[in-house]
Amino acid sequence: MVLTREAASPVPAVDPAFRRDIIEGLSRFPKATPPIWFYDKRGSELFEAIADLPEYYPTRTETALLQRYGPEFATAVGPGRAVIEFGAGSARKTPHLLQAIEPAAYVPIDISGEFLHASSAALASVFPGLPVLPLVGDFNADLSLPAGVEGLPRLGFFPGSTIGNLEPAGAVDLLRAMRRLLGDDALLLIGMDRVKDPDRLIAAYDDAAGVTAAFNLNLLARINRELDGDMPLDGFAHRAIWNDEKAHIEMHLEALRPLHFHVAGRRFEMEAGETIHSESSHKYGPRDERLLLRAGRWNPIRQWSDAEGLFSLILASA
Numbered sequence: 001m002v003l004t005r006e007a008a009s010p011v012p013a014v015d016p017a018f019r020r021d022i023i024e025g026l027s028r029f030p031k032a033t034p035p036i037w038f039y040d041k042r043g044s045e046l047f048e049a050i051a052d053l054p055e056y057y058p059t060r061t062e063t064a065l066l067q068r069y070g071p072e073f074a075t076a077v078g079p080g081r082a083v084i085e086f087g088a089g090s091a092r093k094t095p096h097l098l099q100a101i102e103p104a105a106y107v108p109i110d111i112s113g114e115f116l117h118a119s120s121a122a123l124a125s126v127f128p129g130l131p132v133l134p135l136v137g138d139f140n141a142d143l144s145l146p147a148g149v150e151g152l153p154r155l156g157f158f159p160g161s162t163i164g165n166l167e168p169a170g171a172v173d174l175l176r177a178m179r180r181l182l183g184d185d186a187l188l189l190i191g192m193d194r195v196k197d198p199d200r201l202i203a204a205y206d207d208a209a210g211v212t213a214a215f216n217l218n219l220l221a222r223i224n225r226e227l228d229g230d231m232p233l234d235g236f237a238h239r240a241i242w243n244d245e246k247a248h249i250e251m252h253l254e255a256l257r258p259l260h261f262h263v264a265g266r267r268f269e270m271e272a273g274e275t276i277h278s279e280s281s282h283k284y285g286p287r288d289e290r291l292l293l294r295a296g297r298w299n300p301i302r303q304w305s306d307a308e309g310l311f312s313l314i315l316a317s318a
């Protein structure tokens with residue numbers, strides 16, 4: 001059963017927030033754009049392809065944890081909760097959790113409406129009788145939950161280490177906002193990617209098949225299409241760098257030659273070698289994970305990790 005509820009009126013042809021973020025990001029030095037704008041339809045498809053890459057261990061490792069520890073989640077979480085998934089996308093991992101814990105409702109939240117509705121319909125057919133209430137919107141902004149989950153205890157589900165795409169201060173703000181949204185008796189199950197060998201990290205963000213490069217460059221195609229741009233796609237190269245001081249992977253789009261281009265009627269210039277910083281993906285050690293959650297007003301109560309310690313799932317209480 002899929003009940004559709006839009007957070008706002010139908011999405012206009014060009015999202016004004018996209019226009020604002022891109023113009024601001026290209027105007028500053030060094031240039032930087034927020035990673036949420038990767039996820040148009042093509043970007044979401046490319047991210048799904050990344051998840052299947054041999055080098056990209058996070059999805060595989062987290063899925064294996066969800067499959068393996070189902071009975072432990074069921075004991076720790078109990079039945080009858082509304083599961084609220086932040087940034088659900090294709091929700092490929094979700095069935096493992098829903099199967100294990102007997103939820104009362106499922107609310108997937110995602111910024112990409114087209115993708116969300118397709119995945120919600122697929123999920124509802126696997127769990128007939130479970131109310132599925134997709135919510136299109138940016139979970140970094142203020143949202144309100146559908147009426148169908150009123151009175152139910154909630155379990156926030158934030159897999160994939162998406163928290164890592166936020167700067168630490170933004171991650172704390174988001175965790176606090178989730179705490180307010182989910183209420184006093186809520187639990188949160190969150191996936192976090194661990195600090196590890198830089199070569200392994202760089203390979204995960206610069207794969208041999210070039211899928212991550214296509215994902216990064218797709219942002220430029222989106223800018224050209226939606227903001228009347230003429231950024232030369234062949235003038236940029238994908239770069240992935242491990243920044244040890246900040247414990248994050250950085251993705252950049254590097255100008256291969258001196259460039260000038262237009263976006264939304266404005267002219268921009270880049271020198272050869274200059275970059276647009278398009279994403280950071282923070283990695284955490286076991287203590288960092290707990291500290292971040294506590295700063296976000298959550299109390300870590302259980303933690304599950306794989307034998308290599310690549311990735312971790314943490315359950316926290318409000």
Ligand code: AVI
Pocket residue numbers: 050058160161162163164165204205212279280281
């Ligand atoms: C969605 N997010 C957690 C991914 C990550 O690993 O930071 C996005 C991604 N960027 C490149 N590859 C995957």
